Amino acid sequence: MPRGPRLDAPGTLHHVIIRGIERRRIVDDDTDRQDLVSSMGVLAAETDTKIYAWALMTNHAHILLRSSYFGLSRYMRRMLTGYAIRYNRRHKRFGHLFQNRYKSIVCQEGAYFKQLVRYIHLNPLRAGLVDRLSQLDRYPWCGHSIILGKVKREWQDSAYALNWFGKRKRAARQAYREFVRKGISQGKRPDLVGGELIRSMGGWSQVLSMRRVGEYEDYDHRILGSGEFVKTIVGEADERLKRMLPLDERLKQARAYIDKICKTEGLELVELKSGSRRQPISRARAQIAVKLVKEIGLTMAETARQLGVTTSAVARILERTGIAAISNSEHLKIQKKKGW
Secondary structure, three states: OOOOOOOOOOOOEEEEEEEEHHHOOOOOOHHHHHHHHHHHHHHHHHHOOEEEEEEEOOOEEEEEEEOOOOOHHHHHHHHHHHHHHHHHHHHOOOOOOEOOOOEEEEEOHHHHHHHHHHHHHOHHHHOOOOOOHHHHOOOOOEOHHHHOOOOOOOOEOHHHHHOOOOOOHHHHHHHHHHHHHHHHHHOOOHHHOOOOHHHHHOOHHHHHHHHHOOOOOOOOOOEEOOHHHHHHHHHHHHHHHHHOOOHHHHHHHHHHHHHHHHHHHOOOHHHHOOOOOOHHHHHHHHHHHHHHHHHHOOOHHHHHHHHOOOHHHHHHHHHHOOHHHOOOHHHHHHHOOOOO
16 A cells, blocks of 8 residues: 655644664664754754654664644754764765655644653663663653753753643652553553554454444544544645645746745845845845745745745744644643643
8 A cells, every 4th residue: 555645734743753764773773862852852842843742762762742834854954864964974884774755743732742741751761771760861862861850952942842731840850750650561562553443443443433323433543643634734744735836836926926026125136145244134034935835836945936035934934923833732732731
């Protein structure tokens, strides 16, 4: 069965799993571990990708993240390609390091967020990389220690994760750790590493029970969530595809809009593409970038080409204007809670 396209809109919660090619090692030592983790964090901060949980194992890694307007695929490609090049150079090897296609599962936040954080952070304990929870509490190659405040990594959004366990930091950390402790006895959780109907419904017995009474649920191997959630995600993806014009048409719209703004602001196109930071030019450039990415549907790289700036400059414009922070309703509700 052919693999479907990835489902990714800004603000989508993903459980990402990366594996070494033929299940080989992706890290050999702490230098490799620090390199891969640092790359994950630097790019997350640069692209406004939110990292909530992660665990670096020997031949694979888990990440729970929320994508931004930079896009999941571009974030992962930059992280994995850069690391693989450095790893090969360091260990004097050639060829692929990772499986060609990492696994990404769109997750229903309200139903699965806490479960996924716990599942991902217990991976080193289940695999025997640490012997007990007290060791995991300070283990540097997993996000659990960051949430507990034992290890510092500023790029991990531990505040958001802790908000699910309480409003006061100390009490939230205690509640989180107890929640993790109770999950140790659960062992492996195959229901949390993919979509499909059986996993989403909690087991084959649940599926059979529904079918006996004539009930059916929508499901998709790329999604972990209820039938209604699956229907919504797939429907939104289909609508985006229907609205998406061919690239030539989008470029035509983009150039027409750029001409319009230049005329309105009394600017020459060469000025817009000069890299000048004069306020009128910067203001016009920001207005155009938002329009080209959000409404016309150009990538940030193509938008950067049209404006004569770098992709990171476009990313910063989107972040300043608040676009990269767009997320689903559950994310927004929790973000509104008072912090500590």
